[in-house]
Amino acid sequence: MADEQVRARVLEAADRLYYGRGIQSVGMDELRLASGVSLKGLYGLFPSKAAIVLEVLDRRHAQWTDGVTERVARATTPRDRLLAIYDYLADWFLDDTFRGCGFINAFAELGSISPTVAQSAREHKAGFQDYVARLVATAGADPALAPQLSILAEGAQTTAAIAGTGEAADHARRAAGILIDAAMPAVPSWNRLDERHSNAR
Amino acid sequence: MADEQVRARVLEAADRLYYGRGIQSVGMDELRLASGVSLKGLYGLFPSKAAIVLEVLDRRHAQWTDGVTERVARATTPRDRLLAIYDYLADWFLDDTFRGCGFINAFAELGSISPTVAQSAREHKAGFQDYVARLVATAGADPALAPQLSILAEGAQTTAAIAGTGEAADHARRAAGILIDAAMPAVPSWNRLDERHSNAR
DNA sequence: CACAATAGAGAACGAGCGTTCTCAAAGCAA
DNA sequence: TTGCTTTGAGAACGCTCGTTCTCTATTGTG
Numbered sequence: 048m049a050d051e052q053v054r055a056r057v058l059e060a061a062d063r064l065y066y067g068r069g070i071q072s073v074g075m076d077e078l079r080l081a082s083g084v085s086l087k088g089l090y091g092l093f094p095s096k097a098a099i100v101l102e103v104l105d106r107r108h109a110q111w112t113d114g115v116t117e118r119v120a121r122a123t124t125p126r127d128r129l130l131a132i133y134d135y136l137a138d139w140f141l142d143d144t145f146r147g148c149g150f151i152n153a154f155a156e157l158g159s160i161s162p163t164v165a166q167s168a169r170e171h172k173a174g175f176q177d178y179v180a181r182l183v184a185t186a187g188a189d190p191a192l193a194p195q196l197s198i199l200a201e202g203a204q205t206t207a208a209i210a211g212t213g214e215a216a217d218h219a220r221r222a223a224g225i226l227i228d229a230a231m232p233a234v235p236s237w238n239r240l241d242e243r244h245s246n247a248r
Numbered sequence: 249m250a251d252e253q254v255r256a257r258v259l260e261a262a263d264r265l266y267y268g269r270g271i272q273s274v275g276m277d278e279l280r281l282a283s284g285v286s287l288k289g290l291y292g293l294f295p296s297k298a299a300i301v302l303e304v305l306d307r308r309h310a311q312w313t314d315g316v317t318e319r320v321a322r323a324t325t326p327r328d329r330l331l332a333i334y335d336y337l338a339d340w341f342l343d344d345t346f347r348g349c350g351f352i353n354a355f356a357e358l359g360s361i362s363p364t365v366a367q368s369a370r371e372h373k374a375g376f377q378d379y380v381a382r383l384v385a386t387a388g389a390d391p392a393l394a395p396q397l398s399i400l401a402e403g404a405q406t407t408a409a410i411a412g413t414g415e416a417a418d419h420a421r422r423a424a425g426i427l428i429d430a431a432m433p434a435v436p437s438w439n440r441l442d443e444r445h446s447n448a449r
Numbered sequence: 450c451a452c453a454a455t456a457g458a459g460a461a462c463g464a465g466c467g468t469t470c471t472c473a474a475a476g477c478a479a
Numbered sequence: 480t481t482g483c484t485t486t487g488a489g490a491a492c493g494c495t496c497g498t499t500c501t502c503t504a505t506t507g508t509g
Contacts, residue, residue, distance in 0.1 A: 068360050071272050074466060085487045086468085096467065146360060151406050155356035158410075159269050159347060165410075172410050194407075195423035198416055202403025205352050206395075209359075209366075209373050215399055222396035225430045226423055275496060286457050287498080297497065 054092055057082045062103045066149050070100055070156055097163070100153070104167045107149045112174070114139075125186030129196060129227055132179070133220035136203055140213030147208030148201075175200070183230075192230035199223055255293055258283045263304045267350050271301055271357055298364070301354070305368045308350050309375070315340075316379070326387030330397060330428055333380070334421035337404055341414030348409030349402075376401075384431075393431035400424055 060082040064073040075096060079086050093099045118135040122128040139145055146152070154168035179200075180193040203219035261283040265274040276297060280287050294300045319336040323329040340346055347353070355369035380401075381394040404420035 069357060071357075071466095072361050075468080076466090086489085087470095087487065090468070147356065148406075151352070151410070152356035154410055155348065155353035156270060156272075160273050168410050169412070172407065191419070191422065194416070194419040198400055198403035198407055198420050198423065200403070201406050202399035202401070205349075205402050205406055206373065206399055209352070209355055209369050211370070215395070218392070218395040219399050221392065222399065222423075222427055225427055229426045229430075272496095276498080277496085287459085288456070288500095291498070292456095 050092065053084060053088070057084055057089065057092060057099070058102055058106055061099050062106060062149075063144075065100065065103055066107075066146060066152070067144060070153060097161070100157075101163055101167060104150065104153060104164070104171070108167075108171045108174070111171075112178075115175075115178070119182065125182075125188075126224075126227055126231065129179075129182055129186060130220055130223055132196070132200055133203065133216050133223055136200060136207075136219070137213060137216035140203075140207040140216050145208070148204045151201075151205060172197075172201075186227075186231055188227065188231035192226060195226050195230075196223055199226075251293065254285060254289070258285055258290065258293060258300070259303055259307055262300050263307060263350075264345075266301065266304055267308075267347060267353070268345060271354060298362070301358075302364055302368060305351065305354060305365070305372070309368075309372045312372070313375070313379075316376075320383065326383075326389075327425075327428055327432065330380075330383055330387060331421055331424060333397070333401055334404065334417050334424055337401060337408075337420070338414060338417035341404075341408040341417050346409070346414075349405045352402075352406060373402075387428075387432055389428065389432035393427060396427050396431075397424055400427075 057078070061073075061078055064077060064081055075086060075089060078099075079089060082089075084092070089099075093102070115132060115135050118138075119128050119131045122131040150168040150171045153164050158165040158168060176194065176197045179197050180190065183190060183193040183196070199219040199222055203215040206215040207213055258279070262274075262279055265278060265282055276287060276290060279300075280290060283290075285293070290300075294303070316333060316336050320329050320332045323332040351369040351372045354365050359366040359369060377395065377398045380398050381391065384391060384394040384397070400420040400423055404416040407416040408414055
């Protein structure tokens, strides 16, 4: 099997274990068992556990970004594109393996003792916030809407994780709808001739 | 020194260390050093590290509850009482020791391997959500407002923790204001005679 | 002063960790 | 087949952890 495939198998197993039980609780021996790659093999592919952790976080960031953008792309109106974020969260929360945001978890566990983990979490969150800001800008809404929507998404994730239920996504979506309506012209600006018919809230 | 005072000193030191660096990263020896209580003394006062962790979480819950209710009590109108939550957060985020919600952190670190820690976090969050729900009910607002405000507070905490800045409190406060206005009659119900003058949004 | 009880310092213990090393088996070129 | 390289299984190493134990010094009490 090619190195790249073995790497992928290791990172998949590591992600599953680290996300499900915490990083410090999963030893290299368990990763060997779960991935089917010997200890020597693991240390041939990665210089250390810390390196594996960082690659797992990178992979998770890419998967999150892909998942959200794909869900957003399916929506048609600017308003629905913003709300699609919470639809994505709603689906994710229903997954039985859901245990909160992996970056929040990693940051909580290691952020204060591992600068690289802390940086990875910061970059992930900043990337998401930038993405939301771009969606908000494209929608022509007040830029102040962007951090509000990001905070809602953040709060929904931790609330759902700790409560063990998915309702938080619906609550966040409803709140987002209200905030969007307050920050966005009800009708696209190129249709402003009709505004007198559509300004009912 | 009385047992209760020694207990308090131990729990204070444990809280500072656990919150600042993570629970698993702080050993009993370090707690002995920070508290000035010998290992034998620690195990005389507490049966195990797990018991200390739980008491630390209980203490933290009480402090959070006291702090929030005190801040809320200072506000006069129902609307300001709801917004006071975010003022409390804003102050907290400026503390240099701020490192996110201790319960989210503990849950992320140990929730999946320690049922008692998971339960403590769930109870803490449920308690806060109930409190917000009571404030919302007292304000005569749509009950759906309560989980929205809780999610905003939750999201502000993790956002501020990872970003390392406190702006999230302001963003959450602004969002809360919009959501409150959308869910609450603009004028107290006992003044409804005037409603025809104040229904402008 | 004598003596029992206590408490502190720190060694000890058993377990688990990340990482490296050993050694035997397997594969492969010639 | 022979010799060389690579591989996997798992032992070994050095460390840290939570917890207990030992031993010494101290204290209070008669």
